Amino acid sequence: MKLEEFQAKELLARYHITVPPNGGTMTQVEELSNALRKCGSAPWVIKAQVQTGGRGKAGGILLVKTSAQAKEAVQSLLGKKLVTAQTGAEGILVRRVLVEKTVEIKRELYTSIAIDRKKGRPLLIAIAKGGVEVEELAQSSPESIVKIEIDPFTGLEAYEARSLLFALGLYSTDSKINQDRIQFFKNCVTAFLNLDASLLEINPLAVTTEDQLIALDAKIILDDNGLFRHPDLKIAEAGGTVLEQQAKRAGISYIALKGNIGCLVNGAGLAMATMDLIKQCGGDPANFLDVGGGANLAQVTKAFKIILSDKNVKTILVNIFGGIMKCDLVAEGIIAAVKEVNLNVPLVVRLEGNRSEEGLRLLSHSRLNITSIKDLKEAAQKAVELASGVPAPTYS
């Protein structure tokens, strides 16, 4: 689960990681004067709360010196579609802004902690410069990236943090400052481990004119599988579309795409392979959908409803490989679901595996607008043909 900046900063503050003083977030400009009062004296910074990189360059972060300017900034941002390098042309809607007091800083750096899949351990990365593209830097000058493997049981040791200070030019002649900086990095690691995070990124990490380390911007992604351990984190899911969130609650993995052929598949790998096949046959998948292992009537009905909420969908391809699941039961589920949702687009169903013959027979006797096919490639071609209106080439 990806968190918004303000949520990430709230969590960091719980772990005693310094963040700029703020007046909270708002969804309407009426709340502004209260927020400014909470922040303290000007200047302030108004930050769009959207999950995309490149916010600053796209005009999503505005520096203001008076409350009149602040009001103008909030009004201009709320309801605006922010187009950044990562969002594509359609942009992303700003529903919420964060108001912060500006902090005077001496220098900017970068730090993050993520899971290194290859090593099977968390990895802390730090760079002596802030606002950098880590991926680019990893290519151009890998030696400028400081890396520390994290012990998952004990976290960051003081000597490791100290070596980090030396490498980043953060080691001071003042031992109190060093103690604080060591603690800052140790707290970041503790937060990462305790929160079951899969990413914790502070970019930029800054040194204030008072020599304090501070998280100017923060990004946290939590491991969905670890959320059960954190019932206290009442954080609304911020990522994904409304449909994606609905699907998630129903135990269905759904991701909207731009094509017009809806897909309903059991199993994530097979779902991806089905999308690939549609593309190879000249069509475009409208979604990724893994209905899960059970694929009972309720799941299938919900899946159809989710797929049909996408108005671009011209036809639906169902691909089920019955392993333990019996295909005739799946077919009964499909027939009932089609009747319940009043399906108004053509449906192509491919059933294979356990009792697939019986399943296909049920479908073809149903008198519904269902084309049932045993061969996967043939089924994909049929779906492409139905979606485009152009007959597919003769199948040999």
Next chain:
Amino acid sequence: MSILIDTNTKVITQGITGEAGSFHTRACKEYGTKIVGGVTPGKGGTAFEDIPIFNTVKEAARKTGANASMIFVPAPFAADAILEAAFAGIKVIICITEGIPVLDMIRVKEKLKQIELESGKVWLIGPNCPGLITPDECKIGIMPGSIHRRVSALRTKGQVGVVSRSGTLTYEAVWQLTQLGIGQTTVVGIGGDPILGSGFTEIVELFEKDPETEMVLLIGEIGGSQEEEAAKYFKEHMTKPLISFIAGKTAPEGKRMGHAGAIIEGGSKETAQNKVTFLKSMGVHIAPSPTEIGVTVQKVLKSR
């Protein structure tokens, strides 16, 4: 021959009294797997059908001589179940459970390293996997046994070892092989999580050493770099052909495609296209589409 499991494998189920645990224990037993016991804390001394239930893995292993465990314990407790099995001396552990926190798996792997230093290699398969099967001998997992076939019709040899990160896509591939009369030595589903007990390379290495396995089919997907590492191993050390299909050519960046491990991370090279290009450059045969996995294997078999 086969890898990891055969007719001598004696299996216990951890979480045998749960819904999935009891259903699949029965299915494995019907397939012919030697299920010798189950573990559910607090239900020791009772039985599931005629399978004895124990309170701890240690007791189950001591009294039944089990050498493998199949885990259906719910996600919050699954990491603990893996460690219990490993500390009880079980050397082949298959964790079917989905949804285990990544940091739990990282800690499990660290502890397994300690155990291995003292008492040798532990083969953890999964988590979030369908399990593994040596057709006609032993099935530990949730895959349908009937789609598999052991001996090839093509000639006396010609059996293929299969390793995959996926579930139903593996069934699809195996079924294509079976319909073409191509047998399988062992089919291993390593799971879809970012941190796994055993990776592609380790399993491919076992197949390379197995005299009966003539070639290896690897079914990969977007995310991570396991496919590339296996391909490097193939290029440097393998004498047998490697055939691969990679799913996810149409997957968008930054979205998790069902499996926790199937995500193309921003700016990275973990796309299906990049994987395919790299695998080809290492000499791996690539199945161009999910419907041509079987025929690609067949072509390579016939060319030998």
